[in-house]
Amino acid sequence: MSHTAHIPSHRKPRQRASKTALRAGVAGGFLSTIAVAGAAGPAQAEPVTQTIEMPTIASGFSAAAAASAEATQQLALDMEKQADQDAAAQKAAKTAKKAHAEAVRKDEAKKKAEAAAKAKAEEEAKERAERASRSTERTTLSASTGTSGSSSSGSSASAPSSSSNVSGSAASIVAFAKAQVGDAYVSGGTGPNAWDCSGLVQAAYRTAGIDLPRVSQAQSTYGTQVSLDNLQPGDILYWGGAGSAYHVAIYVGGGQFVGAQNSSTGTVQRSMDYDRPTGAVRVL
Known part of the structure; x- marks a missing residue:
């Protein structure tokens, strides 16, 4: 093969390289344009970003409110339970006091009854003694009837x-x-x-x-x-x-x-x- 015959073959790669460079330049310019547009994008989309985040804030607030309401309800239940316990304790104390007073009254009544029974027994014993004395007197009187x-x-x-x-x-x-x-x-x-x-x-x-x-x-x-x-x-x-x-x-x-x-x-x-x-x- 002659020397000149290889020249076209030698230039063809140069042309390819030039095209490739051109394409690369076009592509680079396009990407640069996209990058510039991307850099300008967030400033224009900021309101959208805030609008998208609002449901998340509202959802968190609702959850906090629900938790607070639940805590308040639980506190009310606890207070009601404590009030019931206090009322039951007061009632039990009153019942115990009443039972104690009744026991004291019964004890006093029992003592009075025992004292009355003792006094009655002593009185009956005294009366029996007096009647025995009268019977003795009657016997003495009867013996003298002759x-x-x-x-x-x-x-x-x-x-x-x-x-x-x-x-x-x-x-x-x-x-x-x-x-x-x-x-x-x-x-x-x-x-x-x-x-x-x-x-x-x-x-x-x-x-x-x-x-x-x-x-x-x-x-x-x-x-x-x-x-x-x-x-x-x-x-x-x-x-x-x-x-x-x-x-x-x-x-x-x-x-x-x-x-x-x-x-x-x-x-x-x-x-x-x-x-x-x-x-x-x-x-x-």
Whole structure:
């Protein structure tokens, strides 16, 4: 191959290189233009960028608000729960205080009841002792019923018979009446520890086997009317008219009587001068 024959082949690459350079220049200019446009772009797109970021801020604010609301609700629930607990504690304290007061009241009532029972027992024991003493007196009086009393056969109120000279049924009646001295007076009472006037007279005569009427009006006419100057132990004394008497008692000798007088004095033994009777009847 000749030397000249290789020249075209040698130049052709130069032309290619020139084109390549041209193309590179065009491409570089284009890219430069794009770079310039890109550099100018952010300044023009800044409002768009801010607009795009707003939903993100609003979303974060909404989440924070929701969290705050939830925290507030939880705080309200906690406060309500604490209030319920405080109310329950106060109620429990009041209940405990009330229960304590009730226990104290019951304890005091129990102590009072025990004291009352003790006092009643002591009173009953005292009463039994008194009744035993009266029974002893009755026994002593009954033992003396065999003693003669010739001087007492014509006794009067000015020289009354002594109860120690009483015999037979009269002694039993007098002894029973005296044994009840100190008992209470209760309207309608028939014993054994409380009497009214006619209930005591009826019970005294029952010890002698004599059944008297229950009321004082009938008792004041049961038997023979006798003068107050010619009384014998066991005679029935009455106050008021015969058949309309309002009070009765038993003459026990020595110018004295035993009767269930009233609620203030109870059953007593008194002188006839204390309350002079209207009349008397003899049943024996």
